Amino acid sequence: NLLESLKRLIIGSKLYHPRWLAIISEAYSSIIVPNVVIIVIFQLLLEAQWDAAALLFSVYISYTIGLVLLMLLMEFGIHQVLHNQGEKIPKLSPLIILKMLIVIPLTQWVYGLTILSSLWVSTITWRGLTYRIKGRENIRLIEYRPYQWLDQPIDPKTSL
Incomplete structure (x- = not known):
């Protein structure tokens, strides 16, 4: 079970990481802030404040694209290591990049739920x-x- 495996990893950090509270703080700031932004966007749409909703949505999209760019930077670093080791380098298509863009919010939710559940395990x-x-x-x-x-x-x- 993926969630159980992730909980075991987080429990290890909880027990032995010297800055466990920093991990919790980072996790929730990187999860709560984007989700609050999404909630505010919906609230603005309900109130017919189209300009404010569009502005906030563009900020959220910029944040998500920034995360994708960081992932791509890491991916290219991994490609360099694979190349140096003579390994086959996986193809990076626009479809894969689109999937990264879609999966980021889901990943943040799973990470948040795992951290939250590990607090009471x-x-x-x-x-x-x-x-x-x-x-x-x-x-x-x-x-x-x-x-x-x-x-x-x-x-x-x-x-x-």
Whole structure:
């Protein structure tokens, strides 16, 4: 389950990252601000304030395009590494760039929900072990079910 895997990653950061509150602050500022902008745009449209709605929408689109440009910059950096290693470089089409543009808001929602859910997670199950987490120094094994290869997905490329 993707959400469970993401929660485990976030819990690791929550327990051991020295600036956990900075991660929370960054996450919510990068999620709440764009979503508040979307809500305000709809409110402006309902109030027939077309110019203000158009201006705010253009700001939101500029922000999203900026994120796509950052993703493309990272993508080209990865292409350089792949080229240096003699690997095949994946094609980057306009359709893929459009998909990036569409997926950014969805990704922000998933990230926000994962961070939010990790704040209240008290148990984590991984490879047949269930832990109760009450803080960095208070992690207890509460259930052990021997790890079975058959419990895992069939796809050999799937990470354990």
